[in-house]
Amino acid sequence: MSNGFGFSFPNDGNDRDDRDGDDNGADNQGGQNPFDAFGFGGMGGGPGGAGGLGDMLNQFGQMLSGMGSSMNSQEGAGPVNFEVAERIARQQIGRTEAVRPSDATAVEESVRLAELWLGDATSLPVSDGKVEAWNPEDWVTGTMPMWKRLVTPVAKQMSQAQLDAMPEEIREAVGPMLQMMDQFSGMNYGMQLGHALGELAKQSLTGTDFGLPVAPEGHTAVLPANATGAAKELDMPGQEVLVYISAREAARQRLFRHVPWLVERLVSSVEEYAAGLQIDTSHIEEHLRGMNLESGDPMAMQEAMQNMQNMDLSPRISSRNAGAVSRLETLLALVEGWTEQVVTEALGERIPSTAALTEAWRRRRATGGSAEQAFAKVVGIEFNAPKVGEAAELWRRATVAVGVDRRDQVWDHPDFLPTAEHLDNPADFIDSLLDDAPDDKFNEEMAKLEEMMRREGENRGDDSDEKKNRGDDDGSEDGTEL
Secondary structure (H helix, E strand, C coil): CCCCCCCCCCCCCCHHHHHHHHHHCCCCCCCCCCCHHHCCCCCCCCCCCCCCHHHHHHHHHHHHCCCHHHHHCCCCCCCCCHHHHHHHHHHHHCCCCCCCHHHHHHHHHHHHHHHHHHCCCCCCCCCCCEEEECCHHHHHHHHHHHHHHHHHHHHHHHHHHHHHHCCHHHHHHCHHHHHHHHHHHHHHHHHHHHHHHHHHHHHCCECCCCCCCCCCCCEEEECHHHHHHHHHHHCCCHHHHHHHHHHHHHHHHHHHHHCCCHHHHHHHHHHHHHHCEEEECHHHHHHHHCCCHHHCCHHHHHHHHHHHCCCCCCCEEEECCHHHHHHHHHHHHHHHHHHHHHHHHHHCCCCCCHHHHHHHHHHHHHHCCHHHHHHHHHHCCCCCCCCHHHHHHHHHHHHHHHHHHHHHHHHHCHHHCCCHHHHHCHHHHHHHHHHHHHHHHHHHHHHHHHHHHHHHHHHHHHHHHHHHHHHHHHHHHHHHHC
């Protein structure tokens, strides 16, 4: 069944293999096969498998061939081999068609129309960014610089945490090989990231789907082919879907362009989260102890390897800086909630399917999908901010209470923004906005009073002068008579 905007896109024609894996139990663990991240989804010996450990190692050897230059390149240095990541992502995408001129024109017109309507729903001006129509390969190329910023601190800290988790005697024993291990670790991380980004590219609709500014600064990007697929799944007019998607992207770009602190605050939240990363491998050790590998029995070894298919051997990632995760989730919720409110207000009476499209987008965020789960598994961060609906309702109530201009002034400084507690109790935040309103009204009334008093003073002055002049005239006449 389709979820939202289509996190159930076909995987490059491999539906039959996926079904075979489900039928035979070799590859139906929801991504828990420990070799999934390396591209060996079915290593079992059944009809849907790759034929056992030997075939798996052969595939691994084939994948490594040709990657020697990647390991030694500048892109291959560091905690993540981004050259491998990009290569794997493009392999995941497969063959894609270039964006047709007609699709590029449709995107430009949709964004232009959306910007016109958004002007009635927000005081933030147009971003004046470059409008681009992307295919999935363009998405990988365009977003990779920001993924590097977001992923590198996480991977770097994770590598250090893994090293710290090693017993001292093991660290001493492998000391001379640590550099090589770091290279293999970077390549491993790059392969996992590449798989996740490849899936995200096939499913993303814009350059900032998750409320994260992963598209380059000043670029309003929409993926028309993916939008067409979404429209078919939702059974809605393609033009309406494209305008709706374009409006969400254009609204976010207004925020990212005219709220200068916002992008850095999002990135710094990820970096703060990464600084406190911890890795828990106790469940892996428990699994391995239960396998009785010391027996040397070939049958027991084979059974143990088969059992590994059903185990989640991924390290459990957590962070000491839980507050950073909460701040990131809250900020993403506020961005997406504001976007939803503004787009609903701008398009609600103009596009009949706006309400249905908003509900579909909410389902998409709530249910997530394999791509988001894969990325969360790589970096330990979920984009599924749990309180987008509450944030949208808060912004709606703020609009009703104080109007568009006062609502959007909240973005002037991070200290003015609603907190996580406000999402649960928006009345407190609304009251704070209303408390400011009387001051504004008072100042306005005082200005009117001062203006009125000034005019009255001028009128009194005019009257005095007139009386004085009239008195002088009377005096002169009286003097003559005397």
